[in-house]
Amino acid sequence: MSTSLFTDHYELTMLAAALRDGTADRPCVFEVFARRLPEGRRYGVVAGTGRLLDAITDFTFTESDLELLERTNVVDQATLEWLAGYRFTGDVDGYPEGELYFPGSPILSVRAPFGVGVVLETLALSVLNHDSAIASAAARMVGAANGRRMIEMGSRRTHEEAAVAAARAAYLAGFTATSNLEAARRHGIPTAGTCAHAFTLLHDTEEEAFRAQVEALGVDTTLLVDTYDITNGIKTAVEVAGPELGAVRIDSGDLGVLARQARDQLDSLGARNTRIVVSGDLDEYSIAMLRAEPVDAYGVGTSVVTGSGAPTAGMVYKLVEVDGRPVAKRSSHKESRGGRKSALRRHKETGTALEEVVFPHDAQPSTGEHDRLLAVPMVRAGQRVDGLDTLVESRERLRAALVTVPWEGLKLSRGEPAIPTTFL
Numbered sequence: 001m002s003t004s005l006f007t008d009h010y011e012l013t014m015l016a017a018a019l020r021d022g023t024a025d026r027p028c029v030f031e032v033f034a035r036r037l038p039e040g041r042r043y044g045v046v047a048g049t050g051r052l053l054d055a056i057t058d059f060t061f062t063e064s065d066l067e068l069l070e071r072t073n074v075v076d077q078a079t080l081e082w083l084a085g086y087r088f089t090g091d092v093d094g095y096p097e098g099e100l101y102f103p104g105s106p107i108l109s110v111r112a113p114f115g116v117g118v119v120l121e122t123l124a125l126s127v128l129n130h131d132s133a134i135a136s137a138a139a140r141m142v143g144a145a146n147g148r149r150m151i152e153m154g155s156r157r158t159h160e161e162a163a164v165a166a167a168r169a170a171y172l173a174g175f176t177a178t179s180n181l182e183a184a185r186r187h188g189i190p191t192a193g194t195c196a197h198a199f200t201l202l203h204d205t206e207e208e209a210f211r212a213q214v215e216a217l218g219v220d221t222t223l224l225v226d227t228y229d230i231t232n233g234i235k236t237a238v239e240v241a242g243p244e245l246g247a248v249r250i251d252s253g254d255l256g257v258l259a260r261q262a263r264d265q266l267d268s269l270g271a272r273n274t275r276i277v278v279s280g281d282l283d284e285y286s287i288a289m290l291r292a293e294p295v296d297a298y299g300v301g302t303s304v305v306t307g308s309g310a311p312t313a314g315m316v317y318k319l320v321e322v323d324g325r326p327v328a329k330r331s332s333h334k335e336s337r338g339g340r341k342s343a344l345r346r347h348k349e350t351g352t353a354l355e356e357v358v359f360p361h362d363a364q365p366s367t368g369e370h371d372r373l374l375a376v377p378m379v380r381a382g383q384r385v386d387g388l389d390t391l392v393e394s395r396e397r398l399r400a401a402l403v404t405v406p407w408e409g410l411k412l413s414r415g416e417p418a419i420p421t422t423f424l
Contacts, residue, residue: 005065006055008122009074015115016079024082024115029321029340032094032108032124034101038133038310042409042418045139045398046107047169048131049097049378050391055123056088057384082115090116092379093342096389098172098397099374100405101132102356102417106341107315109361109375114322121317129315130162131169133307137284138173139398140308141300143410144288149297151192153179153279154305166305172394175304176297187391194222194249206233210240220246222277225262226253234262238269247275247296255280256293263294283308284412337423343374345419353404359424 018024037044061069061083069075069083090112101107108124110117142150152170155163167183177192178184184191195213203209210223219241225233225248237248248266250258255278266274278290279299287298303309318336319327326338340361346354347370356374359365367373377385389397402410409418 005061005068006059006123006126007119011119011121012069012075012079012083014118015082016075018114018118019079019082020076025113026323028112028114028117028319030110030112030117030121030317031106031320031341032110032128032315032317033104033106034313034315035334036103036314037417038136038307038312038314040414041136041140041310042411042415043136043405044101044105044132044313045135045173046095046099046101046128046132047097047135047172048127048165049094049108050388050394051131051165051168052108052124052127053092053378053384053388055127056092056120056379057382059086059088059120059123061086086116086119087382088112088116088120088379089382090379091377091381093375093377095374096376096394096397097391098389098394098401100398100401100419102419102421104337104358104421104423105356106343106358106375109340111340114319118319125315125317127165129312131165132313132315133310134166134169134304135173135398136313137308137310138170138175138304139402140284140412141282141287141298141304142174143402144284144291144412145298146291148295149177149277150175151177151179151277151279151297151299152301152304153193153299154301154303155180157302158305163305168391170300170304172391173398174395175300189391195224197224197227197251200224200227207236207240210237214241218246219244222247222249222275224249224251226250226258230258230262231265234265235269238266238271238274243270243272243274245271245274247277249277249279249299251278251280251299255286255295256290259290259293259295288412344371345374346371347404351404352406353419356419356421357424358421363424365424 066080092110094108152167152175163180164183167178167180168187171189177190179193183189200209223237225237259276262276275296277297278295282300283303320338321340328338329336341358342361343358345356405418
């Protein structure tokens, strides 16, 4: 992700004014948090942190950036000179990727002089709001799939850069693979895919299309059988590939009924190990409805890359401390809590989470044997901390975190957050 000039006009307006009146160097703390979860959600998943830390440590203003700002009179000459030497020099702590969050959780804490920290607001929120929304939706889908293979295939339903980030967030949440090859190149995510209807239509007969695909890719390929008639499509697929055909994909119709019919037909043809993949406008609710059906894998597109109805996590980036003094916004329905904060999560002996406790950073409450502090150091003096979790490790963190959620909190129905938040 290029971060050149990835800031907002009003952030530079504040910077210019602060430089002029001498407040730009005041030590500050900014926090990222969500006042509430999206409607109907019971937990959120922190995602995008790895991308954000790379972006923060690489953030600079290039010569062309500065020329644009000067030509359009966005800021004055003094601010341009300050931006020319900009590097993030502060500290960052936060919830690691794959951690759960709840209303008020201090997901990210940025400590820096006001000018250094204020220009990061748009960057931080654009990454965290997008990726956390995708990962939160994807985690619900993975839970509904109950261990079955999940393929992210939504690149054609979103912006080209958002597609790569969405694939990463979905993989973090437990998806098995993506169809996006750029996501594989950047993030090492396994890929999967098969031919579309266009390939079948290209050939004079369905048999010719299937034969060409099998000859090119082998019998373990997945054949799309619903271009014309599914029953005939399955029959032709097995005739061409034999009973060791890898999988068939169904992309339309009543997927539950068609999956049952397909399983019966495949078994009758001796293709007992041929898997059934379904796709076509799936979301967590339709996946849950298919749980009892003989489906081996799901391909999910539009719903996952758009957050399944919640395309943003609703996070905000707020100034909470100046010169060690707590500051807070008091606007109606948009209140914030002043002061730098930390959090811990309390658990039963069995491992089930009981509550999230948010406390002033310098006043940590007593912790029990099963309590866990949530934030970790991420950046120190502008440099990314060594040893932070890899994407694969973040996947495992989320898997383990979801095991601690009370079963009521994993339901897809509307309800209160899975774990209550207590503010000290």
